[in-house]
Structure formats: C-alpha cells, structure tokens
Amino acid sequence: MSPILVPAALESKLMKPIVLLTTLLLGTTVAHAQDQQAEDGQAQHSAPVAEIREAAVVFLDGLSPELRKQASFSMDDKERRAWSNLPSTSFKREGVSFKEMSAEQKKLAHRLLQSTLSSQGYLKTTGIMHLDELLKAMAAERRPNRTPMFGHDMYWIGMFGDPAKDKSWGWQLDGHHLALNITVVGDEVSVRPAFMGSDPAELPSGTYSGWYVQRSEDEKGRMLFESLDEKQRAKAVIADVAPRDVVTGPTRGDQLKTPTGLPASELTAKQQRLLKSLISEYAHNYEHNIAHIQMDRIMAAGLEKIHFAWAGTETGKPYYYRIHGPTVIIEFDNHYPPGRNAGPVNHIHTVFREPGNDYGEDLLKKHLMESPHHQHER
Structure with a gap:
C-alpha cells in the first residue's frame, strides 16, 4: 500500500497540538521532579530528634536507679565540657561506664550511638573502642601486673538534662581517644566538639x-x-x-x-x-x-x-x-x-x-531568646 502523503501545511497544523501536549506533560513532570527534589532536600535537613530522644529515654529507663542517677547531670554541670583523649588512669570520667552495664544495657547504649551516628561514624567509634581493647591486651603482655588503663569497658556515657521532657538536653560518650558531645535544642542538634583518635593508627601485625x-x-x-x-x-x-x-x-x-x-x-x-x-x-x-x-x-x-x-x-x-x-x-x-x-x-x-556553637552554645542562646518561659531570665 502506498503511503498517505500529508501536505506540509496540514502536517504542521496536526503536529502543533501534539507538541503543545508533550511540552505541557514534560513541564509538569519536570516541575513535579523539582518539587520532589525540594521536598527531599527539606527532608534531608530535618534532624532525627525524635529518634535520638527515644533512644536516650530507653537507655536511661534500662538502667538501675543507681546507675541512672550516676549517668544523669544537669545541662549546666561542668561535666558536660569535661572530656579528654587520655586514658582513664590519667583523666577521671563521670557517668556510667560500659564496664558497669549489663549486656542488655550495652545494647541500649549502642542504639543511642546509632541514633546519632552514620554507619561510618558508628564503625569508627566502635573501631576506636575495639582498638583500645587491643591496646589493653598489648599492655598486659608487657606489664601483666599493672592496673588496666585501656579497654572497651573504659568508656563512659553521661546524660545532660532529661530527654523525656526537656527541650534542651544532650549526651556524651567519653573515653581514651574518643569524645562525642551531642546537644539537642528543640528540633536542632549540635554534634561538636568531637575528638577521634587511634593508636596504632594502622595495625602493623597480628x-x-x-x-x-x-x-x-x-x-x-x-x-x-x-x-x-x-x-x-x-x-x-x-x-x-x-x-x-x-x-x-x-x-x-x-x-x-x-x-x-x-x-x-x-x-x-x-x-x-x-x-x-x-x-x-x-x-x-x-x-x-x-x-x-x-x-x-x-x-x-x-x-x-x-x-x-x-x-x-x-x-x-x-x-x-x-x-x-x-x-x-x-x-x-x-x-x-x-x-x-x-x-x-x-x-x-x-x-x-x-x-x-560548640556544645550547641549558639542554639542554646537562640532558645533562651525565643522561649517565652525564659523571658523573665533576661
């Protein structure tokens, strides 16, 4: 069958609606994609405060009354800024140590870490803690009768404020070569200062x-x-x-x-x-x-x-x-x-x-300025 020949003028008229429809559809698709991208961007910038708060509350609730009291501090306690990269024998920590936790309590502590850290950050954090366990073994070989100064047990968690009810609160992990300082203010999170170290940086043998x-x-x-x-x-x-x-x-x-x-x-x-x-x-x-x-x-x-x-x-x-x-x-x-x-x-x-804004200083100042119940304090 011979093809049907369409005059150029008529072909142009027939194509215009198709081009217009295609343009409208593409425009809608692009606009939707841009809107979705904007929504995704906004979602990326929403800190997981509820998840961190829940992990902190569950951790505290899992402690005995004695350990909970030991782990709890006020937001203005000097302990919130007291951390060190030195071993525990050179710098005394406060809070509750992993040594004092039961197996179930340690699981809750790790869930607290996971609520705030990425997978890479969590692996680095636990990697540093495990490195300390290796240092403990190496030190024991050299000086078997010396009091242990390294090890996974020698890391402490402190909670500042009450995550169950306070707008401003925080938590800290502190031990040899590792200090994480987390401050939550409303729906914002400050994660600095942070210290991470490793010795040996690269394990040479074994x-x-x-x-x-x-x-x-x-x-x-x-x-x-x-x-x-x-x-x-x-x-x-x-x-x-x-x-x-x-x-x-x-x-x-x-x-x-x-x-x-x-x-x-x-x-x-x-x-x-x-x-x-x-x-x-x-x-x-x-x-x-x-x-x-x-x-x-x-x-x-x-x-x-x-x-x-x-x-x-x-x-x-x-x-x-x-x-x-x-x-x-x-x-x-x-x-x-x-x-x-x-x-x-x-x-x-x-x-x-x-x-x-270390320790959320800038966020805390903003909170004090904007919160009605703090107005009388100014």
Missing part, C-alpha cells in the same frame, strides 16, 4: 594487621596537600615541623582565632572538591540528615573563607593539617606513639569543632 580506622581522614588530607603547586604550598605550610598534638584539644577550644594557611578561594575547582570531600568525611560521621545540616552550615559561611594549613614537610616524619573557617575547625595530627620521638608515624588525633 590478626587485625592492616586495620586502619581513620584511613580516609589521613589519605584525603594528604591527597589535598599533594595536589598543591609550589605557590600554593608556600601559603599552606605554616611550619616545617608538625605540632605534637591538635591545638584545640580538651579545654582548648578557643585557642585558634584567625584562620591561617591557604584560602580555599585560591584552590582550583578540583582542589575545592577535594577540600569539600575532606570536610564531608568528618561531617558524615553523623546521621545522614545531621551531616547535611553540618555541611550546609559550613558552606553557607563561605567556602572562600575557609583556609587549609599544613605542618610537617619531611618525609616519614609527623604531619598535621587544619581546616579553619567561620563555622568549622578540623585538625588532624599523625605523630609518633606516646613516649617516642622516632620510628613509625602511627598515632592519630583529630578534632571537629564549630566556633561559636
């Missing part, structure tokens, strides 16, 4: 040989530094010798006032992506929504205001990096093990802070 809990923080930092050209390095390097420890460690949160090093505005687009990935490594230790809130706060203050600094330029020697901007301080230090000044560099300390 059953767990090659295990490296904080490899990403290490490799991403070195990758960014190695991408710098000579001119950029001249600004980024703040010292040829790395400091023995992070600057803004326990009780030293206000030690860094002005960013130093190389401004992110002088990085290439690829290097800026490396910087964002490095910052994201720390932010995404927390639950997905919380992590995006952290990244939004950091980026909203201006990427160009963030500086990257490096110390330690000799191969095989300790090295250090710092990321410092209006709403972020990240420090990383890889040094010799305690008591040594030579040998392998295999002992990591990191800190993740938020200037002006």
